[in-house]
Amino acid sequence: MRGILSRIKTSYLFFTLLALSVGGYYFTEYNKFQSQVEEESIYFELQNVIHKINPSNYNKDLQFDLQKLRSRTQNSSRQKRISDFIQVYSSQNQRLYPQRLNELNDFESKNFQELQKRKNKFVEFTTYTLMALIALSIFNMLFYLSGLQRQIFHPIQNLTLKINDFVNGNYQYYFNTPTDDELGHLETSFNHMAETVLKNMEELKALDAAKSEFMNIVSHELRTPMTSIKGSIALIMTGKWGELPDKVKNLLNIAEQETNRLIRMTNDFLDLAKIEARSYSLDKKWQPIDSILEASIQGLKGLQEKAKVHIDWHTDAGIEVFADKDRVQQIITNLLSNAMKFTPEGQSIQIFTEIENQHVKVSVKDAGPGISEENQKLIFQKFRQAASPDRPLVKGTGLGLSIAKALVEAHGGKIALKSDIGRGSTFYFSLPEYRRNEDTLSGEHAA
Amino acid sequence: MKILLAEDDSSISTILSMILEQFSGHAVDLAPDGKQAIELLQQNYYDLILLDSMMPYFDGLQVCKLARENLQVTAPIIFLSAKTAEENKKKCLDVGANGYIEKPFDPTSIWQQIESILQRVAS
Numbered sequence: 421m422r423g424i425l426s427r428i429k430t431s432y433l434f435f436t437l438l439a440l441s442v443g444g445y446y447f448t449e450y451n452k453f454q455s456q457v458e459e460e461s462i463y464f465e466l467q468n469v470i471h472k473i474n475p476s477n478y479n480k481d482l483q484f485d486l487q488k489l490r491s492r493t494q495n496s497s498r499q500k501r502i503s504d505f506i507q508v509y510s511s512q513n514q515r516l517y518p519q520r521l522n523e524l525n526d527f528e529s530k531n532f533q534e535l536q537k538r539k540n541k542f543v544e545f546t547t548y549t550l551m552a553l554i555a556l557s558i559f560n561m562l563f564y565l566s567g568l569q570r571q572i573f574h575p576i577q578n579l580t581l582k583i584n585d586f587v588n589g590n591y592q593y594y595f596n597t598p599t600d601d602e603l604g605h606l607e608t609s610f611n612h613m614a615e616t617v618l619k620n621m622e623e624l625k626a627l628d629a630a631k632s633e634f635m636n637i638v639s640h641e642l643r644t645p646m647t648s649i650k651g652s653i654a655l656i657m658t659g660k661w662g663e664l665p666d667k668v669k670n671l672l673n674i675a676e677q678e679t680n681r682l683i684r685m686t687n688d689f690l691d692l693a694k695i696e697a698r699s700y701s702l703d704k705k706w707q708p709i710d711s712i713l714e715a716s717i718q719g720l721k722g723l724q725e726k727a728k729v730h731i732d733w734h735t736d737a738g739i740e741v742f743a744d745k746d747r748v749q750q751i752i753t754n755l756l757s758n759a760m761k762f763t764p765e766g767q768s769i770q771i772f773t774e775i776e777n778q779h780v781k782v783s784v785k786d787a788g789p790g791i792s793e794e795n796q797k798l799i800f801q802k803f804r805q806a807a808s809p810d811r812p813l814v815k816g817t818g819l820g821l822s823i824a825k826a827l828v829e830a831h832g833g834k835i836a837l838k839s840d841i842g843r844g845s846t847f848y849f850s851l852p853e854y855r856r857n858e859d860t861l862s863g864e865h866a867a
Numbered sequence: 868m869k870i871l872l873a874e875d876d877s878s879i880s881t882i883l884s885m886i887l888e889q890f891s892g893h894a895v896d897l898a899p900d901g902k903q904a905i906e907l908l909q910q911n912y913y914d915l916i917l918l919d920s921m922m923p924y925f926d927g928l929q930v931c932k933l934a935r936e937n938l939q940v941t942a943p944i945i946f947l948s949a950k951t952a953e954e955n956k957k958k959c960l961d962v963g964a965n966g967y968i969e970k971p972f973d974p975t976s977i978w979q980q981i982e983s984i985l986q987r988v989a990s
Contacts, residue, residue: 640921640949640970647971648878654974655885683971 423601424571431567435560439553446549453542455494460535462493463528466502470524473509475517483510501527575603579610586614628697635693642686649679681817688819692802695826702744702830708857709739709748709773709780716752720760727760733771739780742853747827751835754820755784755847761816762788762845779833779850790841799837800825824849869912870895873904873930874919874947882974883917883947890978891915901925908934913942915985918964920948920955928962935963943988945981947972 469485483506490502501524507513508520585591591614598604598611653676657669664672694700717724717731724731741748759769767787774781791799798804803818828835828849839845868891874880877899884895896911898904902924908916916934918927925933927946934940946959949970956967966984968977 636950636952643949643970644876644879648876648882650971651879651882651886651974655882660889 424603427567427571427601431563435556438556442549442553442556446546449542449545453539456535456538456542459493459495459498460532460539462489463532463535465489466528470521475509475514476512478510478512495531498527498531571601572603575599575607579603579607582607583610591618631693631697635690639686639690643683646679646683646686650676650683653679685817685819688817688823692819692823692826695823695830700830702747704742704744704831704853706740706742706855707745709741709782709854710735712741712743712745712748713752713771713773713782715745716749716756719749719753720756723757723760727763728765729760729763730766730768731756731771732768733773735771735773736775738857739773739775740855740857741780741851742855743831743851744827747830748851751824751827751849752782752784754824755849758816758820758847759784759786759788762786764788775854776850779852780854781848781850783846783848785844785846787844790843791837791839791845792841796837796839800835868893868914870915870917871898871904871907871911871913872896872917873898873901873922873927874917875899875922876919879919879970883977886974886977887917899923901927901930904930905933905938908938908940913940915981916940916942916944917981918944918946920946920950920959928958931959931964932962943985945984 466486466489469482469489473479473482486502486506486509490499490506493499493502505520505524508516598607653672657664657672657676713733713735717733756769756771763769763786769787770783770785772781772783772785774783795804800821802822804821805816805818825835828851832852833850835847835849837845837847870887870891870893872880872884872887872895874883874897880897880899884897887895896907896913898907900923904918904922905925908930918930920927922930927948931944931946934944943965944963945966945968946964947968947970948955948959959967965988966981968980968984972980
């Protein structure tokens with residue numbers, strides 16, 4: 421696989437080698453330059469020595485100097501010239517001395533000019549090399565930037581767009597064939613993941629649809645025999661086929677009540693299954709919490725009369741909630757009917773609505789026996805019921821609190837309870853979407 | 868009042884026909900499936916038709932549609948069904964039903980429910 425990383429490495433290697441070549445070439449030229457500098461300094465020292473020389477006065481030291489200079493130079497012609505000169509000087513050859521001296525001086529001045537030329541050339545060369553290296557660096561950088569942009573940033577941006585599209589529900593996720601490198605592989609992996617996610621979503625949708633279908637079928641199958649049983653009992657109890665003995669009436673009453681309970685339980689269970697289904701939707705509207713409370717209390721009038729309990733409700737001014745009216749009423753009714761079942765005759769149930777933690781909090785406080793800590797943990801589970809109260813009002817289905825919990829959570833709220841043995845229980849739930857509407861008054865109500 | 872009751876469950880049809888006869892004063896015609904319901908509709912006139920949603924051969928929706936469109940039945944048609952979802956109720960009204968009663972129905976109040984639907988239709 422030709423990856424982006426190997427491409428980066430390759431081009432990096434290429435430019436490094438290029439720079440090294442240029443550098444290396446410069447280095448060799450520099451070495452040459454160094455030797456030329458040496459030859460130049462030999463020129464000055466030689467001139468120095470020549471000036472000190474008195475042709476008629478032989479100085480061994482000066483000869484020694486000349487010899488040293490000769491051994492330093494790399495130029496063989498120069499060496500020869502110096503040797504010739506040394507020879508006439510050391511041998512005190514007055515005849516050849518002027519000639520050799522001229523030859524040497526000629527050579528030296530020509531050589532010196534040559535050296536200067538080469539020095540200038542070298543300075544030029546250095547400047548060109550420097551400019552070339554700068555240009556190379558700039559070009560290198562531009563090459564990288566455009567390469568990075570094309571090979572890395574564009575693909576990353578494209579993939580980010582794709583992911584955002586997907587998150588927003590736009591599933592057309594094939595832009596183009598992914599390239600055969602690291603980012604291309606990332607894109608391919610993302611495509612695979614997207615496919616898997618979509619497949620799972622389809623499966624979940626199918627499962628949900630199957631569940632709804634199942635619930636419809638169960639609903640029909642269970643309700644049909646219940647209808648017959650209820651109908652039979654009701655017809656017999658009309659007495660039209662004969663007056664019934666009391667014992668028979670009692671037994672039929674029991675059968676009727678239990679049938680009704682069965683119907684309620686089935687309705688509750690199907691209701692709960694519906695609420696817990698992913699596809700469940702709430703019909704939310706803005707309305708005062710007080711009107712929902714009122715409706716709930718009205719609906720339980722019959723139960724309240726049988727229980728002989730009072731209801732005191734204290735509400736905060738003009739709170740409106742964005743919620744499903746029927747469902748919130750159902751929550752309150754469930755809590756309230758529980759409170760009625762467990763509050764002794766003559767005592768009161770307290771209802772509070774207040775704002776707490778940016779939520780509307782509704783609390784229902786009963787005067788019942790309280791709930792132990794172990795039971796508190798279990799109470800919202802399906803079919804959990806407290807021990808039968810002293811007077812059985814209406815037998816529960818065991819699902820009231822589970823349904824209340826599911827509905828509260830469907831609204832984005834929380835439900836909980838506070839209780840101590842012997843001091844009653846307070847069930848409270850919160851709803852997050854609320855506003856104040858100062859037109860309605862707060863108050864204390866009694867019912 | 869001549870009543871046709873189309874219902875495949877024999878227990879329900881027995882009980883319901885007993886209740887209906889008590890109030891209508893007339894025997895109720897029973898159809899145990901959609902096919903016989905159609906046949907009876909073709910042969911007789913009825914003042915009230917009660918249809919169960921789920922039946923063999925033709926279901927309630929199909930019977931209702933046929934009755935309204937092909938047999939020119941103008942009498943009130945009421946559905947009895949255990950399907951409680953809103954979309955099911957809407958489907959019934961779409962094919963020409965006048966009302967909908969959920970199962971399990973309350974035997975003591977079903978006649979009142981039927982009457983209130985009939986009153987609504989008459990007005």
